[in-house]
Amino acid sequence: MRDEQDRTGPGRGNAMMVRNHLLELIGSGNLSGDGRLPTERELVTSLGVSRRAVRRAIRSLEDEGLVWRRQGKGTFAGQPADPVGVLAARINNGTSVMEVMEARLCIEPELAALCARRALPEEIARMRHLAHRQDVAGDPEALELWDGALHRLIATAARNRPLMVAYAMLDEIRASDDWMALRIRARSDASLRATDEQHMRVVDAIEAGDAAAARSAMRTHLDARLRAMVDARGSAED
Template sequence: MMGLSAPSNRVREQVLALIKSGEWAAQGKLPTERALADRFDVGRRHVRQALDALENEGLVWRKQGKGTFLGQPADPMGDLAAKITGETNALEVMEARLCIEPELAALCAHRITDDELARLRHLMQRQFEAGDAQATELWDGAFHRLIAQCARNRPLLTAFALLDKIRSNATWVSIRAKARDGASLAVTHSEHLAIVDAIALGHADAARQAMRDHLDTRFKALQGEIAALASAEDRKFFAADVDT
């Protein structure tokens, strides 16, 4: 990654690999900087720089005096999301995303900074280059999360965080992974590029439409996967209206 020394970038890649492996998923917290430095046999400065990079990418967050944690800070909507997960389905969540994320993209087009735009392009490329389903999910989530954050609208961000928490359900993640293949990933990259280009130009209407087009593509792919693979019981859980 640009801006990191070779040792710091190596630590970043090692930490990223461990995040993807799920080693720290249960506790949601990374070891201390000292422990990571000992594990990777580097100075703490390199660990700190690597964690800075991962934090900028939206993959970890830190709280002074508490440590470094996976993902994003807990949102008060987390408990609500856990309750709603059992009362909704994947297609309803996609419908809600189609209502919210195009507007987030439009606001982002007016409010994103140059540094944030560079990060967004980096996340887009990482998602395209991801070598497995878990990495694809990781980078795709970070890409959409950064757009939501850069919209700088707290109520909309809270709504997005609620949906993001719901869609992190492991079974739903596996269904989304099955709906992706080489061709669909190429389409996703093209659609992500259209979103980023519109945001970069400050064209809110174009960013809104590009996000809507992208989510509509994923919505249709999800419908097809559920209809093709889900059992009758799964279909009831994931989508009450798979034939619509």
Template sequence: MINLPASTIERDAAGIVRARLLGIIENGNLPPGGRLPTERDLSETMGISRRAVRQAMESLLADGLIWRKQGKGTFAGQPPDKTQMLAAEVAGETNFTELMDARLCIEPTLAAMAARNALPADIERMRNLARRTLESTDNASIEIWDGALHRLIARAACNKPLFTAFSMIDEIRSNETWRGIRSKARSLETLRISDTEHHAIIDLIEAGDPDGAEAAMRRHLTTLADNLKRILHS
């Protein structure tokens, strides 16, 4: 019998917990407010150490898929902020062209700034999120991972005012109507094209090439816009 090191066993256990939590998030099987089970509940129901549960939650936190509020618990998605109320008002008053124009104004600049400020750990997480986007087999999962990738790039830019502007646009595009339009424009071919474009952006961010990262993000968003236009005008 081979005795595995304790660190390996714990890492595997954390992977199991992470997969369980991802399943809950992706299936939308959450109570109102998106509150996740506590570390204690997960540890007891799954028979896994609290340390492994904590490691799994830390990895999801780093990916931008969950957030914590002291004394309240851990929640799926991003923490609420003032931009959400404004975004909810704007969502019904805007249109596809305005939304994509706004993304093209902000996200290429954020990609350029990320090329100056992203840390090696950010790059690693970006690659993991891009991989999970391509590997996803349903639209809900694709939305989760793709959105997390774009948020991480925006956060890695290290500019709070621009990140706030991005967050409002991101909140608008997460509207159910917009998600439905994107799902109609999505295919295996478009996913592969997006994956190539995602990795091109990440490569240029890692290389510390602001101009290249900005141009790559602009190309990516233009490709998305062209795909959506075909659906909207068909």
């Protein structure tokens, strides 16, 4: 069981920044021929972050299937990242919480429904693993990493490129520092328990191949997150 302060506290590191940097690097095509990524030491030095932040970022990418590690050889790109998500940062300024959540409510329930029809058994196993990782995460940044990884895997397993492009745009906005801070403020111990249960219901429906149930479970989850974020923003403005 996570301690309430660990789950909702304000502190956050640089793992998300490292993750975004690695995704940009993978998408740029500027890696060596074998797809080898910079070493942990090189990333620590070039980005000015802790080794812990680097390891967290790489672990989240590995669990999404975007990179893989070979003992004694390094970390390698497993598949190309979609560069559209990086370019979408241009629409971040002036985009409201309500706009982004409305867009997510249009897109992600349908992605979950398609995922229920198309996800492979190994992808569903990874979804359960990611949902469990969030359930036992010990601090806000870890929660955000595993939460984002689960939603991205569901979107990827839906296998619909136009919807994935739209999702990537929204995901890039959600990776900004301001959005991270708002999502952390919106989390309470009760809401985190509810999120854990909601995620499991989504994954259960996907595993059952029940598209309607997956769509409904994702909509219920996003509706709850929207209410929490609107309340958190209102409290911050009071």
